[in-house]
Amino acid sequence: MRTVNPQRVENRRRQILDAARFCFEQKGFHATSMAEICARAEMSPGALYRYFSSKEEIIVAMSEETNFQAIDSLRTKTEDVKNGSNFLDAIHGLLTEIAATNFSKDQGALCAESISEAMRNIQFANAASIAYIEYQELFAQLLELGKNQGAIDEDQDTLELAAILMAIVDGMVLRMAFDSDFKSETAVKWIGNLFCRYLTSEAKDYVSNNFGKPICIVDFKNTRFPGGQFDE
């Protein structure tokens, strides 16, 4: 009597999710057929359906994975600041990371389709909604730490500010999908620029004193922001 091998199951699921992500990024959820995922995963439909019971389940699993990674990264940053790191460093690092993983045509397209999907698919919407709220609350926590360090005005509603900044990042991501002239560097520069406009005058002074540029045109990409340069 043969028993299931959990490790093999895990490997197979990994293989399928990787294949699915590859396809979805290039063609989107609906334009990707199961046959294409099977081909990429080097697996027959019969085999694939042993590990996921539907296409929808694959979409949801892949998205949950993405969400989890984003939240995990933000959590790390927040912990760092709790443990004494500089708030502006953390923001800078976060933005760098977001730019690296999300600021591309493919990610923009996937992001757009995820939002469409959330509108039509209740299971997907729930997963996304939970992740969104968790991210927002964590981000608000980080901004709150920014307040403690005197970088953000006391009277800002950090939860709302978090939501707005997230929406802005999304807007940039989507614009990137849509307009190939809209570059990652432009988005990073402007997110830095407008974020700086929400800094306290103390935080602005700190940046100005260190880098000798008026804060209103500070450029995360081309000036040295506390914490160093963008790689590449």
Next chain:
Amino acid sequence: MRTVNPQRVENRRRQILDAARFCFEQKGFHATSMAEICARAEMSPGALYRYFSSKEEIIVAMSEETNFQAIDSLRTKTEDVKNGSNFLDAIHGLLTEIAATNFSKDQGALCAESISEAMRNIQFANAASIAYIEYQELFAQLLELGKNQGAIDEDQDTLELAAILMAIVDGMVLRMAFDSDFKSETAVKWIGNLFCRYLTSEAKDYVSNNFGKPICIVDFKNTRFPGGQFDE
């Protein structure tokens, strides 16, 4: 010998586009079947296909119509400022209009799906791209007029600023689709808030002097911005 009646053709196309828009807003492009559009337009497939040769053609036509309307509205606003209207009034009016026509769950969903569609459908992408660039250039013109009125810093790249503001509005629209707690009023308030952060100190003084609030928490919705209140 019977002749084609151009008026009837126009009416029929109108009927189809209205039906399509209704369906697309609720269910999206791909989830809406031709049968549903036919039902809503009270027309058989045979009849419908006399006026549009494919579903794609309907999608493109509907989107072009939307784009044209948005551009036309912006053009009017820009002309007004050219003819001596106050720049901040125009921005306020524009935002009011955008909020009324785009800040809803359905519009957000449609916007997301349009971006997805543009990624996969070259014809759609071209139409959207042309419209986007036209909108951006017009908006930059308007911002340039804002410079002339001393409301925006001389050294701002208005074309880039236009792109960023458009991306931000898109981000809000999409967030609204996704998160039912994210209200139109919140989006309007914050767009106003952050727009104000790009105003010159003269423009800020103008707002402060008239409304006695520090510009950094100015609220387009709850304070009287030059040009009046939001309806409803």
Next chain:
DNA sequence: AATAAGAGAACGAACGTTCGCTTTTTTAAT
């Protein structure tokens, strides 16, 4: 009479999923 306009059944392709069968692997008895 001629043809535009419309109706609706039917077609055909695409696609997610299933099903019957084969192969591989594990287990346990010899």
Next chain:
DNA sequence: ATTAAAAAAGCGAACGTTCGTTCTCTTATT
């Protein structure tokens, strides 16, 4: 160690459904 049983794993053709589109026939209009 060998082997046979049992079930897991895998394969791929086929199924059933959905849906965009077409085709034929009828009706309306000039």
